[in-house]
Amino acid sequence: xxxVVQSPRYKIIEKKQPVAFWCNPISGHNTLYWYLQxxxxxxxxxxxxxxxxxxxxxxxxxxxxxxxRLKGVDSTLKIxxxxxxxxxxxxxxxxxxxxxxxxxxxxxxxxxxxxx
Amino acid sequence: SQQGEEDPQALSIQEGENATMNCSYKTSINxxxxxxxxxxxxxxxxxxxxxxxxxxxxxxxRVTLDTSKKSSSLLITASRAADTASYFCATEExxxxxxxxxxxxxxxxxx
Numbered sequence: 484x485x486x487v488v489q490s491p492r493y494k495i496i497e498k499k500q501p502v503a504f505w506c507n508p509i510s511g512h513n514t515l516y517w518y519l520q521x522x523x524x525x526x527x528x529x530x531x532x533x534x535x536x537x538x539x540x541x542x543x544x545x546x547x548x549x550x551x552r553l554k555g556v557d558s559t560l561k562i563x564x565x566x567x568x569x570x571x572x573x574x575x576x577x578x579x580x581x582x583x584x585x586x587x588x589x590x591x592x593x594x595x596x597x598x599x
Numbered sequence: 600s601q602q603g604e605e606d607p608q609a610l611s612i613q614e615g616e617n618a619t620m621n622c623s624y625k626t627s628i629n630x631x632x633x634x635x636x637x638x639x640x641x642x643x644x645x646x647x648x649x650x651x652x653x654x655x656x657x658x659x660x661r662v663t664l665d666t667s668k669k670s671s672s673l674l675i676t677a678s679r680a681a682d683t684a685s686y687f688c689a690t691e692e693x694x695x696x697x698x699x700x701x702x703x704x705x706x707x708x709x710x
Contacts, residue, residue, distance in 0.1 A: 525700030586696045590642035
C-alpha cells in the first residue's frame with residue numbers, strides 16, 4: 484500500500500514569495516491533515532479535512548495561509564507571501580473512515596521549507 | 600499549543616538496554632498515542648492506548664497510562680541502534696479527533 488505522498492520534499496524561497504505544497508493521501512482515507520513542525524518541536528495542526536470540507540482550520544493563519552482539497556483526495560497548502568518565520572517542515576497526514584474515536588494518523592515525509 | 604510534554608528531552612543508552620520515556624498532559628483525553636520520527640521514515644504511529652486502558656504491549660514496546668496522574672510512559676526493551684529517533688506522545692481529546700503532540704524525546708541508542 485502506498486503511503487502519503489508529499490511534494491516537493493525541499494523548497495527554498497526568498498521572503499515575500501509564494502509557495503505551495505502538495506499532498507496525496509493514502510487511497511480511501513477521507514480525513515486529511517496539514518501540520519507544521521518547527522525544529523525541536525512536535526507537529527502542530529494547521530487544518531483538518533473530512534472529504535472536501537475543512538472541519539478544523541482554527542490554527543491556520545488565514546492572512547497568508549490557504550488550503551484546498553477540491554475533490555476530497557489531493558490537497559494543496561499555500562503560503563503567500565512567505566515570511567522568515569515560516570521556515571519549518573510541513574507534514575501531511577491522513578486517516579481512514581470509521582475509526583471513530585481512535586484516530587491513528589499516517590504521515591507523509593514532509594516538505595522542508597526554508598525562507599531566506 | 601502543545602498539551603503533552605515528554606521527559607526526558609534527550610536520552611542516550613547502549614544497545615540492549617531498556618529505554619523509558621514519559622509523557623504528561625493537562626486535560627482529559629480519549630486516547631494517547633506514541634509516534635516515532637527519524638530522518639529515514641518520517642513520523643510513524645507506534646501504539647495507541649485508550650483512556651480506559653492502563654497498559655498495552657506491542658512487540659518490544661510497553662505503554663502505560665495513568666489518567667489520575669495524567670501521565671503515560673513508553674518502555675522500549677532490548678533497544679537497538681535502529682530505535683534511534685525522536686519519540687512523541689500525542690493526545691486526542693474532545694469530539695473533534697484532534698491530536699496534540701508533545702515536544703518529543705530524542706533517543707540515541709549507541710551500538
